[in-house]
Amino acid sequence: MKKSVGTALRIPYGYLPKLWGINRSTYRPFRTIASQNMSGTKRPGDGLGPKAGGKRWKRNKTAQEAKSSLRSTGSHEEILLEDVKFLLGKSQESGSSHPQPQSAVPEQFSQVELSISMLASTGDGLAVSQDGTRVYVVPFTVPGDTVIAKIVKSFSSYSMTDLIEVKEPSNERSDDLIFCKYFGRCSGCQFQMLSEEFQLQHKKNVIAKAMQNFSNMDPSLIPPIGEVMPSPLLRGYRTKLTPHFDGPRRGGFKEGAPIPDIGFQLKGRSFVLDIEDCPIGTDAVRGGFRSQRDYVKDNLQTFKRGATLLLRESTERIFSSAANDEEDPARAYTEIKTCITDSKALVTEWVGESKFASPAGSFFQNNNSILEKFTAFVQEQLVIPRLPGQDPSESYLIDAYCGSGLFSICCGHGFKGILGVDISPQSIESAKKNAIENGIHNARFITGNAEAIFADVEFPPEYTSMVIDPPRKGCDELFLSQLLQLGPKRLVYISCNVHTMARDIGWLVQQDLGKDYNIDKIGGFDFFPQTHHVEGYAVLSKNG
Structure with a gap:
């Protein structure tokens, strides 16, 4: 007797072979990888939950904003659907010029043999049905793998599956790299069977696809995507x-x-x-x-x-x-x-010679091994190029979503004045203490109101740089509108969700006040090796 999906999801994992009607002794999920791994992600999230501090800048939407809430959310489902649409379109192009009728929805818990075509931005492998009308999402697979998968749940254009067996491994797969016995079952890691080089290239492609699919920009305005900077540690890095x-x-x-x-x-x-x-x-x-x-x-x-x-x-x-x-x-x-x-x-926490103290439950970047290199890069990008004769000491820094002061303290050297802004009083209190501890005396930290976040900023915009590091949901239009009104000369956007980053950057440069901004650089840092997550950055400068 068949069971419903709801029933299946509530039974112990070890009972699934019986539910599926196969002999448990021959049931070898993830055949070549079953003996390994797990982990958490990042604020995507601090274990496996959302970014701590994700309530920052939270407020009630205005009626006008509620009407315009069709902005991308950068959700897992939305990101996956873009890759599904791309793969189906590519399949149709390579096949018949006449669109194929939608194939029948595959039977739940049936098995199918698939050839993995691409790696989605979500970290799952994707395969196309023989008639080119359906995509199968197969976790823990690599392009080039031939696998047996079991249908778990189907939607109009794609089906979610479980990996049952890797029949023929891809040349890109190296199961000898797997170092955790929970890999292939835990949702934390996706890429332990992939080389570091492959992971970095994939994450670079993820950023490129995010800009293409979520920025709503003319491709000519998007600079070449920079290389993703590797993490010094590939395991043992999460703090x-x-x-x-x-x-x-x-x-x-x-x-x-x-x-x-x-x-x-x-x-x-x-x-x-x-x-x-x-x-x-x-x-x-x-x-x-x-x-x-x-x-x-x-x-x-x-x-x-x-x-x-x-x-x-x-x-x-x-x-x-x-x-x-x-x-x-x-x-x-x-x-x-x-x-x-x-x-x-x-x-x-120590980042180089800078010391940070904060409550254990508050947000702080979770890969300390990469932070010194990362903050040095951000500091370099915040410097405003000067013409001969201009006073380089006339420079200011705004640290939005400042948290406990990471960028204000590590990147604030050389600025005449620093303003850190956050909606969390607890974070602001930590930032003030950390600045004093690290000898930063030209910084001011304020608890900002989301409706007027930059009301107290008195820095001349032509000499002001801003760094913003929002939660995964990105920035809302009210925040971005205030940013454009302020008009800082240099903007460095840091993001744990490159899809909402692409959305926000695209929105900024297409507003009347944003048309003077150029996108100088886009790239990423590998804060979370072995997972599909990538920390993105975009550097913008204002003309004139």
């Missing part, structure tokens, strides 16, 4: 993870209740995959993960329902008498790293 577990809807855990699965979401399912270790995390975070699992097991009855666990690395530097040794400053201190699990406790 924050948030595993979770489910619990009873009411009444809490009873005495003798079984220990729930603790980990991250199973790929393509709504329940949690039990995970004992995540090698994407730093050593401190991995140790904290094991300790927190034990804590939940020993104290299960104290939880009224399921919970999300916080694992955040904190770094203390112990300086030695060699602190004045300028020849080798790295020997001047040792680092002690611990895992903080209390969201209100202060954690310390």
Whole structure:
């Protein structure tokens, strides 16, 4: 008897072979990769949830804005659909000149053999049906793979599937690279079977497609996409993870209740995959993960329902008498790293020689290994080119969405004045303290109102640079309109969602006040190796 999708999603993963009517002993999901991995993503998100601090600039929409809410949201589904449309169009071009009728929707839980054609921006492999009218979305696959997949859910033009077996691996696939036993089941990582070079090139293509599909711009206005800067660490880089577990809807855990699965979401399912270790995390975070699992097991009855666990690395530097040794400053201190699990406790991060303290539950970039190189690049882009005779010291920096002050402090050297703006009072308080701690005395931090975020800015726009680093949803039109009214000479947009970045940049340069802006550079940083996420940047400068 067939089961419904809803029923399937609520049963244990190990029961699926029986549900699908196949022998469990021959069931080998992800045949060549089943023995490996997992991880979190980034603020896409701080484990597997949304960007912490994502409520910044949140406000009620005006009636006019509500009517114009057809702007792209950069959602997973929207991004995937663009790739589906592209692949179907390409298939039609290479086939008959006459459009093919839509094929019948494949039967749920049926199996199909597929050849993977491309890698979607969402990190899944895509294959086209033989008649060219349907796309199959197959996780953990590589272009060139021939696979057996099982239909899970179908939509009008595409079907979501589970990978059952890789029959013939692509030349691009290297399963020897896989380093986590949960890979192929956990939703955190998608690319452990791919080389670093392939991942970087794919992420560069993702940025290019985002600009093409979401910016609504003439392609001639888009500069060539720059190379994606690699991460120094390909594993053991995440300084924050948030595993979770489910619990009873009411009444809490009873005495003798079984220990729930603790980990991250199973790929393509709504329940949690039990995970004992995540090698994407730093050593401190991995140790904290094991300790927190034990804590939940020993104290299960104290939880009224399921919970999300916080694992955040904190770094203390112990300086030695060699602190004045300028020849080798790295020997001047040792680092002690611990895992903080209390969201209100202060954690310390170091970016080069800059020290940051903030509550463990607040947002901070989660790949510390790349931050020094990243902030140095941003600082370089914020410099306004000057003509001979112009005073270079007459320069100002606005740090919108400033958080705890990362860009104000790491990129603020050489500016006559700095203004950090954020809607979170807690973030502003952290930024003020961090600026003092790092000897930044020309910075002012204010809690901005979303309706008039730049009301207190008195910097001359022709000498002002601005860096903005919004949450995944990007900026709303009210914020962008105020930015154009201010008219800073130099703008550096940083984004964990290159699709909303493309949307916002395209909107900016097509407004009357934005037509004087040129897009100088677009590219990315690989903040999250082994995942489909890429940190994007766009650099704009104003003529005149």
